[in-house]
Amino acid sequence: MKRTVPLIITATVGVVLIVSNFIPAFRAWGEEATTFFSIIAAIAFVLGGGSLLKVHLRKISDRNAGWGYSIVVLGTFFATLAVGLLKIGVTPNPAFPDMPWAGDVQARGTAFWWAYEYTFKPLTSTMFAMLAFYIASAAFRAFRAKNLEAMLLLGTAFIILLGRTFAGYWLTSWIPIDGPFSGLRIEELSVYIMQVFNTAGNRAIIIGIALGIASTSLKILMGLDRSYLGGGN
């Protein structure tokens, strides 16, 4: 029962979506199914919160390595949840001055805005910015022209790296832009690589993935692939 019901739901919704896509008379059914998806996606936020609590509370309870960080995670989770749900520091909407809860929780000056502006934003920006340092270190230690393929890859990388900056333009600016060899200018070469080689490779991959998704979806709809239900079968 525990596995049969999800299987039936999956198969039914999948068939409805396929049928609604090809037969206009059933389009409304597909729209209903999509609406359910949106509702489930919203509920998933609650499940996500529950899962976060479960994982980190267990980690704290078992005193696993790094359990102190779990306290920080849960502390910030509850603090953000509280300032958002209780609308701390929110001024009432001017259109409804008698209703204190009608204000905008993300408006400038609210506690939620403060948490976003001075905590979330700088932390995420910093995390992403640190990539530059690790990529530079990897460039020095890992990118080796050990064989022909690696050399081709490195050559392409150099053209793209230069072509995405003024250096690419400057280095080959002596090649006349209207002449027969204008395609050898680095900025033109980088565009050519992206639009021809990259597009050809990516189209092949996309078509392959699409075929793979179609076959996997059919297996799921027919109940042959049950891995998404968990349990190792």
Added chain:
Amino acid sequence: MSFLQRIENADRRWVFLLMGLAVAVPIIYIGLTGKTLPEKATPLAESAFEVLDDLPSGSRILLAWDFDPASEGELGPMATSFIRQCSQKGHRMYFIALWPVGAQMIRSTTTKVIGGYYPDLEYGRDWVDLGFKAGNEAVIKTIATDFRQMFPADARGTSVSAIPMMEGIASLADFDAIVNVSAGYPGSKEWVLYAATPLKKPLVVGCTGVQAPLMYPYVPNQVRGLLGAIKGAAEYESVVNGWVREDSIRKTLVAGGMAESEAASTATTLARDPDDAGAWSETAAAASLTPESKAAVIALAAAPTPGIFLEAQRRMGPQLVAHLLMIGLIVMGNLVFFASRRRGGGR
């Protein structure tokens, strides 16, 4: 220990320091001098501009901001330029987000551009912030047929039926173009698959450098304009900046009584070479304008572009030095590797 061995065994913090300097020095230099590197727009950036430029004023543009603060450095400048072009052109802008913090991205970009430079635009008539909606591609699929089911109210809690510019918006089909700035999933690919392709709507995409190669296969039929990373943003920004200057001069000339065709050619000349403004003010064409109009035109031609609209071009400086450093590090790493292999120490 030889020089090459020292390089080979160098602490990686030296590399971090070099990268820090490669980014910091150009930022400080550009900040102090205000100089930026010249940009030549590629056809992809030009077509991104043309999609919005070819639409008549008052067209309905859906702007989906699907990014977060982590990628704001890369995508923020193109988002501000998109809003600038739409505002200057007089398009009606409808902002939505499929990322939870996309709502904050909408707020920060609209506050900077509309609040700072187009204060005459009225909320609810010229632009509306519909905020974030959970559901990823299901949101796109739903609004493709029923917009109000997903967005019954704007981000401020006002019912869409009370918002004048929402009149006549029943589904995605009622928009004239879609602009998506995306940092991943859900984003550009989902807008291509579930909106632009089935509805045959013009879609302009601005995305991160990592995503750009994945979006090229959809150009030009499903994606009409593509801005890849800060380079694409810088190209588009330079096109928009030039056009905004030209359009502002043209409008001032027409308001001063000049014929539309003559105003357009004069605006093009003055926007391209602001130094000509002095000589132009002595011509017979300029003499037909009032002194106030003439002064306004000269001021517009010579006015510096606000810093907020130069962010992408400014960031090309650090990108140039950082890319050169990367190439240098790769070359150096290979030199050390092959030298040590020749000595019999390579792995």
